[in-house]
Amino acid sequence: MDNAPRDAETEASSPQLARVLPELIETLQRLIEAQKRPSDDSTQSVSQRFQRGPQDLVGKALDEEFHGEQLKNIPKWGEVQTLSLKTIDEENDACIAKYEEFWKGREGTATEIETTNKVYQSAFERFQDLYHCLGWRENEDLTLNYDYLCKHRHFLTESIFAIEAYRMKRLPRLQEPTRASFEYSRLPRLLLILIRIESRQNMQNKCRRTTDDSTTNRDDNNEGMNASTILAVLIQVARTIDRVSWADGLNQMSLQELLRICYSHRVLEQPRSNDPERQYEHMQLLTDCLMALDFTHRFREIRPPLSRTFYFRYLEEPIHKILDMIIAHDQNSRGIDHFKQLRLQESASPTFIPEHFTIQYLQDFGNLEIEWTDCLDEHLKIYSGRNAIRIFAHPTFFYNCIDLFREGRDYVEPIFKELSLTYALLFRPSSKRKLNTLNKLIMVKNSSHGCVTFAGHETPHFYRARKYGEYENMAAENIDLDISRSPTKGLLDNFFRCSLPPSLQAAFNISQPTKMIQKTHSRDQHKTTQATMHQILALASCPEDIKFMVISLLQRDFGEFEAFQTFPYFGSRLRQLKTYLDTHQPRTWLQLWRDDRDIRAWWMFWTFVGFVCSIIPACIVVAILQTVYFARFHYMTV
Structure with a gap:
């Protein structure tokens, strides 16, 4: 009440x-x-x-199998004729011999070889910790281990990366001078590939684990794939994809052909014709290896839902079509993505100011975090929730010139060079004095009277500078770039504003990677670190990915304005970035100082601020003097 x-x-x-x-x-x-x-x-x-969308063939096959409409006529294969062990050994020996012959006389100094061997041994010993850094943290019992990784090391480097060395032979200025430096630089990407394979296999084996697995050697367990088989399949897939003939710009090999090659080389044991379940597991492993080797699209730790119906229906389709179907399914799926790409309209302006795309401007004015990514499709994209722009961390991936997905995309001409231009935009100096120093280096590099080298090797030419005729009157000068000394170190202020790429930090055991490398979210696979880029100066040699980014600064002397049409592939992302910057409103005094988009408004505002800042102290001084004067007058009158 x-x-x-x-x-x-x-x-x-x-x-x-x-x-x-x-x-x-x-x-x-x-x-x-x-x-x-x-x-x-x-x-x-x-x-x-x-x-389901009309292009989501993966989802449609999954729905059919879920509703009991499974493929009735499973294709029966004839028995694949296996090669003799002698023939297989001869093929492996021939591949290794070709690789060693390529580097004959260029193996590296004793110190370089020892350094490379030590970093590989250290990385393989720490593989479980690295997996927790860069892969899933929940898994403890891993399939791959130190012994098997060391056993297959030379076959892994030869099969996965040898094609990069062979194809860079036509661009000798880009090629690493020694085998030791080549394999040293490829370690971060090799670890990522192994971690990707481990994440998929670990999920599968975890579901199969029984109560007495603790007393069973996983490598002897016939129910799952052992480490030797997994690594052998990865080696065979990488070697086959790199060496097959190409038609119409794409690899036309089908998944069925690739599987037959694995059977013929005794990498996988061909199952009985009435055992589709075993065939299904083999096709899943092949797909995992193909996706682990690719760095153009985002690798998802959870295996795509490729059903038996899907595999047996599209088994004879080219691999690139199957991978395109997977990408179409990912785009159609409504999965949980905690940090989605910020959807922005593309700017209609034909030009942009290069100074506005430097790391310093993006951080100070755009308030953007700089994050490294292992996926080319995320390069220069802005992600909401974290207010971050991502940069591709593995430009040496382009050295293999392979695109498993699409036709009409050449990874040497022009995207390879265009990626170099994006690094030049991001990392170019912000101060006028350092820009003048950089322009001098560019002039020396493009003149016929001088030479710019990196660690004693001449830097490549992707573009001729615009004022090439003026360079012929320069005095001869030879400059060697050293990122630990001036003037090169001073030119890399924007480069050193970034953190270390997590894969590089983990591979070379820099600054406690197990503690420093963190996930952006508990359910997001992207990794970040607070370790500063300056710590690469302590490495025995500069990794090729870092070297590529530094040399990119010398590839083009940007003018006051640049046209978007210079970037046919990344132009749309740069247009979106310009839209973001144009609509961004400054919130701090530093951002106000960096906001020079409207130069007249900028001068008016800071002139007014300067006037006010000079008037107010003057008024205070006058008030104090008047107070003193009246106080003295009052004292005298009294």
Whole structure:
């Protein structure tokens, strides 16, 4: 009874609450009515919501198998003729011999070889910790281990990376001078590939684990893939993809052909024709290896839902079509993505100011975090939730010139060079004095009277500078770039503003990677670190990815304005970045100082601020003097 007057008083004293209550009651009534509707409507809405797109062939095959409409006629293969062990050994020996012959006389100094061997041994010994840094943290019992990685090391480096060395032979200025430096630089990417394979296999083996697995050697367990088989399949897939003939710009090999090669080389044991389950497992492993070797698209730790129906239906399709189907399914799926790409309109402006795309401007004015990515498709994209722009960390991936996905995309001309230009935009100096020093280096590099080298080797030419004729009057000068000394170190202020790429930090055991490398979210595979880029100066030699980014600064002397059409592949992302910067409003004094998009407004604002800042102290001084004068006058009169 005592609460009634109190409630009436509250309602009378809060007219806003009185207006909200009827609306709340009406909303509750609508919810109750919705629950009383027939279930057919809700079922229909759910089916419409999750209706597969016309290009989602992966999802359609999965739905058919889920509803019991499995492929009735499973293709029966004839027995694959296996090669003799002698023939297989001869092929392996020939591949290794070709690789060693390529580097004959260029193996490296004793110190370089020892350094490379030590970093590989250290990385393989720490593989479980590295897996927790860069892969899944929950798994403890891994398939791959130190012994098997050391055993297959030379076959892994030869099969996965030898094609890069062979194809860079036509660009000798880009090629590493020694085998030791080549393999040293490829360690971060090799570890990522192994971690990707481990993540997929670990998930599969975890589901199969039985109660007595603790007393069973996993490598002797016939129910799952052992480490030797996994690494042998990875080696065979990499070697086959790199060496097959190409037609119409794409690899036309089918998954069935690749599987037959694995059977013929005794890498996998061909199952019986009435054992489709075993064939299905083999095709899953081949797909895992193909996706682990590719760095153009995002690698997902959870295996794509490729059903038996899908595999047996598209087994004879070229590999690039199957991978395109997987990408189409990923784009159609509504998975949980905690940090989605920020959707922005592309700027209609034909040009942009290069100074606005430097790391310093993006950080100070754009308030963007700089994050490294292992996926080319994420390069220069802005991600909401973290307010971060991502940069591709593995430009040496382009050295293999392979695109498993699309036709009409050449990874040497022009995208390879265009990626170099994006690094030149991001890392170019911000101060006028350092820009003048950089322009001098560019002039020396492009003149016929001088030479710019990196660690004693001449830097490559991707583009001729615009004022090439003026360079012929320069005095001869030879400059060797050293990122630990001036003037090169001073030119890399924007480069050193970034953190270390997590894969590089983990591979070379810099600054406690197990503690420093963190996930952006508990359910997101992207990794970040606070370790500073300056710590690469302590490495025995500069990794090729870092070297590529540094040399990119010398590839083009940008003008006051640049055209977007210079970037046919990354131009759309640069246009979106310009839209982001154009719509961004400064919130701090530093951002106000960096906001020079409208130079007249900038001068008016800071002139006014300077005027006010000079007037106010003057007024204070005058007020103090007047106070002293009147106080003295009052004292004298008294």
